Amino acid sequence: MSLGDKIKHAAEEAVGTVKETVGKVTGNEELEAEGKADKAGAEVKQTGDKVKDAAKDVFGS
DSSP, X not given: OOHHHHHHHHHHHHHHHHHHHHHHHXXXXXXXXXXXXXXXXXXXXXXHHHHHHHHHHHHOO
């Protein structure tokens, strides 16, 4: 997995966290839910990155 993808996925998670927090603070349930969804999607992508990296370690480049 490229470093650029890893950075992008981490940034997506950070944006989701910010949206979720702002939604909670402002009482905007829709924004909070959107943030949670963004964060969950980013976490799935990051897990995929880790699996691909582990596979590369096991099977070689």
